[in-house]
Amino acid sequence: MKSIDWVNYVTSPLSASPLESGQRTGCSEKICWRDPVTSTAFHLSREKAAQIVKAGLQVAEKVLTERSSPEQLLWRFLSLRDYAARSVWLVDNGLDKPGHDGILLAALWPELPFWDVNREKGLKKNRQSIEGDGPICWRLADRQMIRTGVFFALASPFLDEDHEWPKWRRRALLAGSHYFLSEQDLATFGSVRPFLSEPEDIAPRILQAWKAAGMVAGYGSTSEDDLSDLPQVDVVKGGAVKIKEYYLESNRISEIRGASILLDDINRRRYEHFFVSHPGITPEGIVYTGGGNIMAIVPAGKGPTVARFIEQVHGEVCLTARAVGVFQTVGVTALTDYKLLNISLENEMVQRRGAMIPAIHRHQGDINFSAPFERQWETEEGIQDKIGNAASLCHSCAIRPARHNWAFADEERALCSSCYRKQLVGRKFGRFSFSEAYGEYRKYRSLGRTTVGAHDVQINSANDLGDIADQNNDIAVIYGDGNNFGPLFGSCNRLSHLRYLSQFSEGAAFTATFTALDKNHALLEDKAVEIIALGGDDIFLIAPAQTALKLSLDLGRYFNRLFANHSSGALGPTMSIGVILAHHKTPVRYLFELSTTLLKTAKERAREDISHSGKDAEGTVDVAAMSAYATFEDDIKSYRKHTLEKEDGSKLSRRPFTFSELERFLQAVKELQTNPASPGRGWFYRLRETAIVEPLRYGQLFFKYQYARADEQNRQVIDHVWSTLVGKGVGEAAQPSMYIRQGECYVCPWVDVVELWNYVGEEGGDRQ
Numbered sequence: 001m002k003s004i005d006w007v008n009y010v011t012s013p014l015s016a017s018p019l020e021s022g023q024r025t026g027c028s029e030k031i032c033w034r035d036p037v038t039s040t041a042f043h044l045s046r047e048k049a050a051q052i053v054k055a056g057l058q059v060a061e062k063v064l065t066e067r068s069s070p071e072q073l074l075w076r077f078l079s080l081r082d083y084a085a086r087s088v089w090l091v092d093n094g095l096d097k098p099g100h101d102g103i104l105l106a107a108l109w110p111e112l113p114f115w116d117v118n119r120e121k122g123l124k125k126n127r128q129s130i131e132g133d134g135p136i137c138w139r140l141a142d143r144q145m146i147r148t149g150v151f152f153a154l155a156s157p158f159l160d161e162d163h164e165w166p167k168w169r170r171r172a173l174l175a176g177s178h179y180f181l182s183e184q185d186l187a188t189f190g191s192v193r194p195f196l197s198e199p200e201d202i203a204p205r206i207l208q209a210w211k212a213a214g215m216v217a218g219y220g221s222t223s224e225d226d227l228s229d230l231p232q233v234d235v236v237k238g239g240a241v242k243i244k245e246y247y248l249e250s251n252r253i254s255e256i257r258g259a260s261i262l263l264d265d266i267n268r269r270r271y272e273h274f275f276v277s278h279p280g281i282t283p284e285g286i287v288y289t290g291g292g293n294i295m296a297i298v299p300a301g302k303g304p305t306v307a308r309f310i311e312q313v314h315g316e317v318c319l320t321a322r323a324v325g326v327f328q329t330v331g332v333t334a335l336t337d338y339k340l341l342n343i344s345l346e347n348e349m350v351q352r353r354g355a356m357i358p359a360i361h362r363h364q365g366d367i368n369f370s371a372p373f374e375r376q377w378e379t380e381e382g383i384q385d386k387i388g389n390a391a392s393l394c395h396s397c398a399i400r401p402a403r404h405n406w407a408f409a410d411e412e413r414a415l416c417s418s419c420y421r422k423q424l425v426g427r428k429f430g431r432f433s434f435s436e437a438y439g440e441y442r443k444y445r446s447l448g449r450t451t452v453g454a455h456d457v458q459i460n461s462a463n464d465l466g467d468i469a470d471q472n473n474d475i476a477v478i479y480g481d482g483n484n485f486g487p488l489f490g491s492c493n494r495l496s497h498l499r500y501l502s503q504f505s506e507g508a509a510f511t512a513t514f515t516a517l518d519k520n521h522a523l524l525e526d527k528a529v530e531i532i533a534l535g536g537d538d539i540f541l542i543a544p545a546q547t548a549l550k551l552s553l554d555l556g557r558y559f560n561r562l563f564a565n566h567s568s569g570a571l572g573p574t575m576s577i578g579v580i581l582a583h584h585k586t587p588v589r590y591l592f593e594l595s596t597t598l599l600k601t602a603k604e605r606a607r608e609d610i611s612h613s614g615k616d617a618e619g620t621v622d623v624a625a626m627s628a629y630a631t632f633e634d635d636i637k638s639y640r641k642h643t644l645e646k647e648d649g650s651k652l653s654r655r656p657f658t659f660s661e662l663e664r665f666l667q668a669v670k671e672l673q674t675n676p677a678s679p680g681r682g683w684f685y686r687l688r689e690t691a692i693v694e695p696l697r698y699g700q701l702f703f704k705y706q707y708a709r710a711d712e713q714n715r716q717v718i719d720h721v722w723s724t725l726v727g728k729g730v731g732e733a734a735q736p737s738m739y740i741r742q743g744e745c746y747v748c749p750w751v752d753v754v755e756l757w758n759y760v761g762e763e764g765g766d767r768q
Contacts, residue, residue, distance in 0.1 A: 002041070002567050003032055003041040003042055003043040003567060004040055004041065004042050004043070004566050004567060005042075005043065005044075006042040006043065006044045007044065007048060007103070007108065009040075009042065009566070010083050010108060010111055011083060011102075011103050011108075013511070013561075013562055014511065014515055014558055014561060014562070029045055029046050029047065030043045030044060030045050030046065031043070031044055031046060031049065031113070031115060031134070032134035033113045033115075033134035033135055033136065033137040034134060034135065034136045034137070035136075035137075036136045036137070036138050036497050036500060036501070037488070037500065037501055037504050037563070037572075038563060038564060038565050038566070038572050039136075039565045039567070039568075039572075040564075040565050040566045040567050041134065041567040042113075042134075044112075046180060049112065049115075049180040050180045050181055050182065050185065051105055052105050052106075052108045052109050052112060052180075053109060053112070053177070053178060053179070053180050053181045054105075054181060054185055055096070055104075055105035055106040055108075055109060056105070056106045056108075056109025056110070056177070057109075057177070057178060057181070057189055057192055057196075058106065059077070059090065059095050059096055059106040059109075060074060060174060060192045061189055061190065061191055061192045062095055063077075063095070064170070064191040064192055065190075065191050070170065071166050071169040071170050071173065072276070073093075074170065074173045074174070075145075075148075075169075075173065075283055075284060076089070077089065077090075077110070078110050078141045078144055078145055078173060079141075079145065079272075079283065079284075079286075080110075081503045081506060081507050081510075082111070082503065082504075082507045083107050083108060083111050084440075084441070084444040084507075084511075085440065085444075086104075086106075086107040086110065086111075087104045087107040087444055087447055088440050088443050088444050088447070090104055090106060090107055091104075091443075091447060098447050102447060104447070109140070109177070110139060110140055110141035110144075111139055111140070111141065112139065112140045113137035113138070113139065113140070114137055114138060114139065114140045114142070114143040114176075114218070114219065114496075115137065115179050115180070138218065138494075138496045138497055138499075138500045139496075139500055140177055142217075142496040142497075142499045142500045143176075143217045143218060143219065143496055144172070144173050144174075144176075144177065144217075145173075145284050145499065146213075146216060146217040146218070146284075146287070146495045146496045146499060147172055147213045147214055147216070147217040148169060148172035148173055148213075148282070148284035149282060149284035149285035149286070149287070149296075149297050150212070150213040150216045150217065150233070150285075150297055150332075150335065150495075151168075151172050151209055151210055151213035152165070152169070152172075152281075152282045152284065152285065152299070153233040153234075153285060153297050153298055153299045153300075154208075154209035154212055154213060154230055154231060154233060154299075154332060155168070155205070155206050155209035155210070156280065156299045157231055157299070158203065158205050158206055158209070159206070161279065161280070165282075169282070169284075170195045171195045171199065172210075172213075172284075173195075173284075174192065174195040174196055175195060175196055175197060175198055175199075176196070176198065177196065178196045198210075205229070205230075208227070208229065208230055209230060212227055212230055212332045215332075215336065216332065216335045216336055216495060217495070217496055218494045218495075218496045218497070227331070227332055227333060230331075230332055231299075231300055232300045232329050232330060232331055232332075233297055233298065233299060233300055233329070233330065233332065233335070234297075234298050234299065234300050234301070234302055234303025234304075234306075234327045234328070234329050234330075235295070235296075235297055235303070235327060235328050235329075235330055235334075235335070235341060235345065236294070236295065236296045236297075236298060236303050236306045236307050236310075236325065236326070236327045237293075237294070237295045237296075237325075237326055237327075237342075237345040237346075237348075237349065238293070238294060238307060238310040238311070238323060238324050238325030238326060238349065239291075239292045239293035239294055239310065239323060239324070239325075240263060240266075240292035240293075240314055240321055240322065240323045241322045241323060241324060241353060242322055243263065243292050243321075243533070244533075244540075244592065246259055246263070246318065246320065246321045246322070247259045247260060247263075247532055247533070247540075248588060248589045248592050249320075249396065249397040249399065249418070249419065249589075250396040250397055250419055250422065251396075251587045251588045251589060252396060252423070252464070253426070253462050253463075253464055253465050253468075253530060253542075253588075254422075254423055254426035254427050254463070254464075255396060255419055255422040255423050255426055256422075256426070256530070256532060256588065257422075257425075257426035257429075257530060257532075258421065258422030258423060258424065258425035258426030258427075259318070259321075259422045259426075260531075260532050260533065261425050261426065261429055262317055262318045262321070262367075262421070262422070262425055263292060263318065263321060264434070265317070265371070265375070266313055266314060266317060266318075267289055267290070267291075267292055267294075267535070268289070269371065269372060269375055270313050270317070270369070270370045270371060271286065271289050271294050271313075272286070272289075273370055273371065273372045274306075274309055274313070274370050275296070277370075278305070278309075280298075280299060280302050281296075281298045281299070281302055281306065285297045285298050287495050287498060287499050287502075288498065288499055288502035288503070290502050290503075290505070290506045290535050290536055291506075291535040291536035291538060292535075294310065295345075295498075297335065297495075300329055303327030303328070303329065304327060306325065306327065307325030307326055307327045308325065309325070309370070310323055310324070310325030311323050311324060311325050312369070313369055313370050315362060315365060316365040316366045316367070316369035316370075317365065317366075317367055317369055318365075318418070318421075319362045319363065319364075319365050319417055319418040319421060320360055320362055320400070320418040322356070324349055324352045324353050324356065325352075326345060326348035326349050326352050327348075328341075328344060328345060328348065335495060336493075336494070337493060338492055338493050338494060338495060338497075338498055339490070339492070339493050360399060360400060361400055361401070362417070362418070363400075363401075363403055363416065363417035363418075364417070367421065367425075377425070377428075392414050393416075394414065394415050394416035394419050395413040395414050395415060396413075396415055396416075396419040396423075397416060397418070397419050399416070400416035400417075400418065400419075401416060402414030402415055402416055403415075403416060403417050403420070404416075404417065404420040406420060406423055434510075434531045434534050435459075435461065437510060437514075437534075438459065438514055438517075438531075441510070441511075441514040445518075459517060459521075459524070459528070459529050460524075460526060460527065460528040460529070461528055461530070462528035462529075462530055465542070465584040465585070465588070466584050467527070467528040468527060468528045468529065468530060468542055468543065468544055468584065469527075469544060469545070469583075469584035470527065470544040470545045470546040470547075471546070472545065472546075472627075472758060473583055473584055473585075474544075474545035474546075474581055474582060474583055474584065474627065474758075474759075475542055475543070475544065475545055475581075475582065475583075475584045475591075476542070476543050476544065476545045476547070476548030476579055476580065476581050476759075477540075477541075477542055477579070477580050477582075477588070477591040477592055477594075477595045478539070478540070478541050478542070478543060478548060478551070478552055478555075478577060478578075478579050478595070479539070479540050479577065479578045479579075479592070479595040479596060479598075479599050480538070480539035480540075480552070480555065480556065480559070480575050480576070480577040480578075480599070481537055481538055481539075481575070481576060481577075481599055481603070482505075482536075482537025482538075482559070482573050482574070482575055482576075483573055483574045483575065483576055483603060483606050483617065483619075484572075484573045484574070485505075485537050485573050488501065488572075488573055489501065502536075505535075505536050505537055506535050506536060507562075508537075508559055508562040508563060509534050509535055509536065509537065509538070509539055509559070510534060510535075511558065511562060512539075512555050512556075512558035512559040512562060512575075513531065513534055513539055513541070513555055515554075515558050516551055516554040516555035516558055517529060517551070519554050520547055520550055520551050520554065523544075523546065523547040523550060523551075523761060524543075524544065524547055527543075527544040527547075529541060529542070529543045529544075530542040530543075537573070537575070539555065539559075539575075539577075540592075542588070545581045545582075545758075545759050546758070546759055546760075546761060547761075548579050548581060548623070548759060549579070549621075549623065549662065549666060549756065549759055549760060550666060550760075550761060552577045552579055552621050552623075552662075553621065553659060553662050553663060553666070555575075555577070556574075556575045556576075556577055556619045556621065556659055557619070557659055559574075559575040559619075560572075560574045560575060560618065560619050560659075571617075571618060574606065574617055574618060574619040575619050576599060576602035576603045576605075576606050576619060576620045576621070576622075577599065577602060577619075577620070577621045577622075578594075578595040578596060578597070578598030578599030578600070578601075578602055578621075578622055578623075579595065579598060579621060579622070579623040579624075580594040580595045580598060580623075580624055580626065581623065581624065581625040581626065581627070581759055582625075582626040582627070583626070583627070586626065594624065594626075594636060597636045597637060598622040598623065598624060598636060598656075599622070600637075601622045601636070601637060601656050602620040602621055602622040602656045603620070604656075605617075605620045605622070605656040605658070606619070606620045609658065612743075617658070618658055618659050618660060619658065619659045620656045620657065620658055620659070621656060621657050621658075621659065621662050622655050622656035622657070623655060623657075623756065623759075624636055624655075625755055625756060625758075625759065627758075640653070644751075646695070646696070648695055648696050649696075649745050649746070650696045650739060650745060650746045650747070650748065651742075651745055651746070651747045651748070652691055652692060652747075652748050652751045653747070653748075653751055653752050654740070654742065654747050654749055654752055655752060660727070661727075664724050664725055664727055665725065665749075665752065665753075665756075666760055666761075667724050668721045668724040668725050668753070669753055669756065669757060669760040670760060670761060671717065671720065671721055671724070672684070672717070672721060672753070672757075673757070673760065673761075675717050677713035677714060677716065677717045678714070678717050679710055679714040679717065679718065681754070681757060683706065683710075683714075684750050684753055684754050684757075685754055686706065687702075687703060687706070687738065687748075687750040687754075688750055688751050688753075688754045688755075690702045690703075690738075691738060691748040691750065691751055692751070696738075696739065696746060699738040699739070699748070700737060700738050700739065702738065703736070703737055703738035704737075707736060718736050719736060721736075722736035722737075725740065725749050726740055738750070
């Protein structure tokens with residue numbers, strides 16, 4: 001198996017073919033390990049590792065000597081999602097700058113595999129030398145954060161939170177992070193050095209808590225006697241439920257955006273601020289936040305407070321968004337078996353959801369509840385006119401009583417308090433909820449560059465769906481979701497692993513989406529894009545229809561590449577995507593329902609491919625254009641069965657596509673659009689009509705007749721397009737035909753060509 005140069009991969013995870021940097025392991029000056037998410041084998045020279053540690057500790061030294069509340073800054077640095085986020089943070093805070101190669105070594109420090117003398121001794125004892133693939137290692141940051149959070153939960157009864165904890169917090173965040181550094185280099189540090197060593201001459205109860213926290217973080221072992229006297233801890237889990245229902249109560253883009261901003265602000269800021277500002281807990285106790293969910297370890301007795309906060313913050317900020325929070329009090333050994341612990345917590349959440357009364361009529365709440373001071377929102381909410389009798393229903397959701405008037409461009413409409421708040425926030429901030437994250441992504445891509453290049457791309461925001469629509473006034477609702485994520489999370493049995501997987505998954509969704517948008521910025525032109533949800537393995541956005549197919553393909557492939565095992569070339573979890581193309585005035589709620597159905601059929605294709613081939617599916621896309629049929633009377637699946645599957649067993653569509661099939665399809669249509677020798681769109685319309693009306697044998701004869709009538713240049717184009725569609729070179733593929741043999745049936749590819757012609761890039765043209 002080949003191992004991958006770790007620095008090259010981490011700093012540029014979507015670079016062309018990471019295997020190019022791979023080489024056989026077998027150098028005593030390297031450390032080798034495997035990634036716990038992708039199983040990729042990495043190598044890193046000890047010299048480079050020492051340089052990275054030195055750069056990281058120099059930042060820690062600067063924080064300790066030059067900044068106030070240094071433990072807060074250390075936590076913030078280690079808590080960030082990945083190398084890119086840390087790079088931007090270091091530059092913004094004046095703590096580091098890129099080297100001549102554009103790399104910030106200090107930003108790599110928390111990403112290093114956790115490595116210590118015990119691990120290396122264990123490898124030698126088991127004759128698993130550093131010349132092999134190495135052990136599975138999660139990141140240094142995950143080990144430090146989990147240890148700190150668990151240590152506080154266990155030791156807080158014995159520590160003064162105001163006077164003793166700040167120093168212990170620094171030690172918990174830094175101790176053991178200096179591995180790979182020589183004594184000579186270590187001697188150059190002053191303020192940071194006392195915090196790097198393991199504690200020794202301390203109170204027995206605190207030492208017990210320290211050792212137990214290290215065990216939970218995934219290293220070392222502790223006897224049962226050492227754990228017997230330790231206090232219990234509370235494990236809290238919760239988050240928003242039925243999130244899509246909250247987003248899509250309205251069809252107005254400003255209200256959908258407002259809902260997305262409110263939920264995202266809770267997920268990214270309100271949770272953290274609560275843990276930072278509330279006494280008796282520490283932000284390192286957060287194991288993960290993502291996709292609207294949170295899990296945390298807190299001192300015993302604090303669980304009810306945190307669980308109650310999870311539900312309260314959603315009610316205050318969002319009014320009608322539903323959320324649940326639960327906790328369990330457990331001994332420290334329970335933290336080492338996450339699978340069993342999670343089953344118990346999930347059962348608690350199910351029971352809690354069943355017992356809750358939905359707050360669908362709530363109309364009052366503090367929008368700035370638990371918001372950091374610098375993120376307080378001035379919404380002027382109380383100044384707007386209110387409806388006195390609240391007798392009419394909300395004009396947007398038609399669910400709750402109207403209580404406010406909102407002056408739209410065309411008329412004044414009555415809104416309930418929840419839709420009114422969404423409208424207020426969506427209009428006031430005027431950018432999609434992930435615009436700040438996208439700005440950080442762009443900033444990272446420009447670090448170390450002296451000139452602004454292709455990555456200086458701005459995505460416009462929409463006032464309404466018409467700002468997103470393409471030249472045919474069509475939009476695309478794109479809904480992507482990961483395949484086979486259950487086994488991936490099911491393999492987690494350590495909190496450090498879980499933390500890494502959660503951040504890795506969120507980072508993959510962000511990176512894949514933002515990179516795909518950048519790559520297709522020419523297609524977007526001056527059109528807007530609205531990102532509604534982004535996190536975990538879930539991606540939901542609205543884009544111009546003509547960009548949708550290429551954007552979905554790139555997004556899915558980037559996502560797949562990030563989860564792939566780059567040592568073996570094997571795919572990991574992949575993505576399936578549902579895309580619905582429709583006029584921009586079509587209700588978004590309806591389009592989301594259709595995209596959900598298309599996502600399901602795409603996932604079914606992925607499962608079928610796995611069962612037939614025994615290999616991982618590469619990812620799938622299903623797409624439907626409402627302009628082709630005006631509407632779907634029932635659901636897409638049954639509609640297609642009646643319209644696209646014929647009595648003779650033939651089919652009129654190849655959809656859902658695999659990513660490879662979609663790529664070839666886009667190439668084929670692009671050639672038909674741009675090649676002057678193409679027989680023209682009308683030629684394929686005639687094929688489509690014949691395939692729909694006539695039986696398979698007649699359709700075959702009709703194609704042969706039309707093909708024979710075409711001139712030589714036309715036939716050359718058709719030959720090349722056919723070979724592209726079937727995935728073979730010209731001369732290797734069979735002669736062009738009306739149907740492609742796909743499995744046990746015949747499928748006509750030309751119906752897809754005609755129906756999706758307008759949605760293949762800028763050459764799609766106006767729909768006639």
